Amino acid sequence: MNNNNSIHTEKFNMLNEDQKFINQIxxxxxxEIKWLAEKLPMxxxxxxxxxxxxxxxRQDVHSRIIEVLKKEGYISSNKEVCDKLKDDLIDFSSVxxxxxxxxxxxxxxxxxxxxLDESEKKMLTDQxxxxxxxxxxxxxxxxxxxxxx
Numbered sequence: 001m002n003n004n005n006s007i008h009t010e011k012f013n014m015l016n017e018d019q020k021f022i023n024q025i026x027x028x029x030x031x032e033i034k035w036l037a038e039k040l041p042m043x044x045x046x047x048x049x050x051x052x053x054x055x056x057x058r059q060d061v062h063s064r065i066i067e068v069l070k071k072e073g074y075i076s077s078n079k080e081v082c083d084k085l086k087d088d089l090i091d092f093s094s095v096x097x098x099x100x101x102x103x104x105x106x107x108x109x110x111x112x113x114x115x116l117d118e119s120e121k122k123m124l125t126d127q128x129x130x131x132x133x134x135x136x137x138x139x140x141x142x143x144x145x146x147x148x149x
Contacts, residue, residue: 018062019051022069026051029074039068085146092138099131 015023026033033051037044042061050061069075106127110120 016057019057022051022062022065025069025074036065036068040064088142092142095134095138099135103128103131
């Protein structure tokens with residue numbers, strides 16, 4: 001890679017997260033902007049400006065770059081997938097705590113007299129199975145998000 005394509009640390013810190021992400025991928029795999037410009041296709045100078053200097057980095061350009069990098073096998077996920085994973089993890093955490101709270105409250109109510117009759121057993125079993133499905137759905141959502149490409 002020539003010095004013209006190499007990004008300096010100081011300048012790197014001034015870029016937005018999407019620009020940083022693309023520049024990190026290019027550096028990690030030793031790819032040049034010229035190569036990327038040919039793959040897009042896009043004018044080299046315009047692309048270089050977008051990746052290294054633009055204050056208003058265009059999201060349509062970013063999307064096209066992401067598609068090329070995915071197609072070429074350099075990335076399997078992107079910032080949007082990571083953001084979704086964070087959101088899914090927050091949802092998962094909420095569902096899990098809510099589930100534990102609901103089940104704990106139900107069990108405490110049902111065992112208050114230290115005896116579980118058949119209807120209470122059935123009610124608890126149904127409630128736990130329902131909560132298990134809910135938690136399993138959340139786990140599956142996390143797996144699907146991780147697998148997005």
